Amino acid sequence: MQILTAKIKEGACQCNPTVPVHAxxxxxxxxxELMLLLGAxxxxxxxxxxxxxxxxxxxxxxxxxxxxxxHLGSSISFFLYEAPKVLLLLTVIVFGVGIMRSFFTPERTxxxxxxxxxxxxxxxxxxxxxxxxxxxxxxxPLFIGFVETGVPLGVTFTFLIAAPMINEVAVVLLFGMFGWxxxxxxxxxxxFIAITAGWVIGRLKLERYVESWVFDIKxxxxxxxxxxxxxxxxxxYGLNALREIVGKVWPYVLAGIAVGAVIHGYVPEGxxxxxxxxxxxxxxxxxxxxxVPMYSNAAGVIPIMQALMEKGAxxxxxxxxxxxxxxxxxxxxxxLRKVLKWQLxxxxxxxxxxxxxxxxxxxxIVL
Amino acid sequence: xxxxxLGPGCAKCRSLEKTVKEAVAALKLDIKVEEIKDxxxxxxxxxxxxxxxxxxxxxxxxxxxxxxxxxxxxxxNALDTEA
Numbered sequence: 001m002q003i004l005t006a007k008i009k010e011g012a013c014q015c016n017p018t019v020p021v022h023a024x025x026x027x028x029x030x031x032x033e034l035m036l037l038l039g040a041x042x043x044x045x046x047x048x049x050x051x052x053x054x055x056x057x058x059x060x061x062x063x064x065x066x067x068x069x070x071h072l073g074s075s076i077s078f079f080l081y082e083a084p085k086v087l088l089l090l091t092v093i094v095f096g097v098g099i100m101r102s103f104f105t106p107e108r109t110x111x112x113x114x115x116x117x118x119x120x121x122x123x124x125x126x127x128x129x130x131x132x133x134x135x136x137x138x139x140x141p142l143f144i145g146f147v148e149t150g151v152p153l154g155v156t157f158t159f160l161i162a163a164p165m166i167n168e169v170a171v172v173l174l175f176g177m178f179g180w181x182x183x184x185x186x187x188x189x190x191x192f193i194a195i196t197a198g199w200v201i202g203r204l205k206l207e208r209y210v211e212s213w214v215f216d217i218k219x220x221x222x223x224x225x226x227x228x229x230x231x232x233x234x235x236x237y238g239l240n241a242l243r244e245i246v247g248k249v250w251p252y253v254l255a256g257i258a259v260g261a262v263i264h265g266y267v268p269e270g271x272x273x274x275x276x277x278x279x280x281x282x283x284x285x286x287x288x289x290x291x292v293p294m295y296s297n298a299a300g301v302i303p304i305m306q307a308l309m310e311k312g313a314x315x316x317x318x319x320x321x322x323x324x325x326x327x328x329x330x331x332x333x334x335x336l337r338k339v340l341k342w343q344l345x346x347x348x349x350x351x352x353x354x355x356x357x358x359x360x361x362x363x364x365i366v367l
Numbered sequence: 368x369x370x371x372x373l374g375p376g377c378a379k380c381r382s383l384e385k386t387v388k389e390a391v392a393a394l395k396l397d398i399k400v401e402e403i404k405d406x407x408x409x410x411x412x413x414x415x416x417x418x419x420x421x422x423x424x425x426x427x428x429x430x431x432x433x434x435x436x437x438x439x440x441x442x443x444n445a446l447d448t449e450a
Contacts, residue, residue: 105430133416135377138415141409338406
């Protein structure tokens with residue numbers, strides 16, 4: 001449409017291009033079409049999801065004729081059941097979260113957080129961290145943008161902790177493999193750590209450890225104009241998220257589930273209890289210290305977690321390990337070095353690591 | 368017209384560069400696409416999420432990697448306002 005308009009303008013007078021008469025009606029029809037398609041898609045998804053378990057069992061025990069209590073049979077049925085199930089869950093959740101995210105742009109988040117008081121700001125930042133789209137190479141522009149518009153340092157940190165840590169892929173996988181309670185627990189503790197750590201960092205008044213050039217930049221209001229977003233745009237956003245995320249992550253998911261399947265079928269019960277069990281007091285700090293320098297996406301780590309837990313690893317220890325791997329990444333730290341001095345980076349990582357360890361211990365004791 | 372791609376170097380930024388160059392070539396325009404990788408320079412444009420696309424010193428898009436068609440449209444729009 002735009003290109004056509006441009007060509008017409010060249011020769012004709014500068015009058016406003018006429019809006020096609022049917023535009024409004026077309027938009028409404030399109031919206032209903034899309035909703036119908038989405039509804040149909042959802043119905044198909046439910047059917048597929050319900051048939052995964054019976055199909056897996058059928059394939060393993062009837063078609064492949066593996067004995068019911070063999071190691072191989074156990075591993076294969078685990079894989080055939082978990083892999084499609086997890087992929088289906090991933091598809092629907094990533095798409096759904098994608099649509100939800102189209103409502104929250106970083107610019108809007110920044111406006112919402114500017115000038116908020118400390119504690120309330122931390123809580124809001126935590127929540128927004130979950131729903132605002134985030135990629136780790138944006139950490140620096142985001143940090144600068146937030147600080148410049150008057151978002152307190154602690155609140156900015158809460159956002160920076162919550163955004164990568166509470167990751168929808170992780171939530172989906174936890175839900176699929178451990179049930180909704182653990183998925184919810186993960187979100188709740190992630191939020192708790194983000195809010196508390198951010199608040200603590202805020203209280204410590206560490207502004208002098210931010211590189212001084214950051215405060216010298218004059219940030220004008222964001223120039224990216226707020227475009228009118230239609231329902232169709234949102235669906236497109238969801239589909240893009242789906243292609244980007246699931247498209248990138250599925251080999252890791254399958255690999256992780258395969259490893260999990262092997263552990264499930266072949267590792268003897270209780271083996272993990274000796275070094276990751278509840279009574280091993282040093283397991284939690286060790287898990288966190290091991291996890292911090294590692295970075296993997298959630299898809300790789302979680303299926304392995306499940307298999308380990310089945311063999312006796314304690315929930316607190318495993319969860320702590322996972323959060324350390326996903327929440328703190330060395331690449332992101334290196335990027336942040338451009339805006340933060342080492343002392344502040346140290347405090348940042350220290351506080352988050354400490355928070356994760358506390359959660360790990362708590363869970364081991366309570367659950 | 369000048370076109371700048373802002374990004375410190377992650378995969379998305381590289382992807383945007385490629386798409387923009389393809390769009391410029393498809394439109395048969397003789398414009399050099401500048402790649403801005405230094406974070407201080409990037410921050411001159413007030414974007415919150417990389418990668419960013421700047422046409423004629425105005426930020427037209429940030430935070431996602433658009434399709435070649437979208438980039439072409441953005442360039443055409445900019446040509447419109449130039450004329």
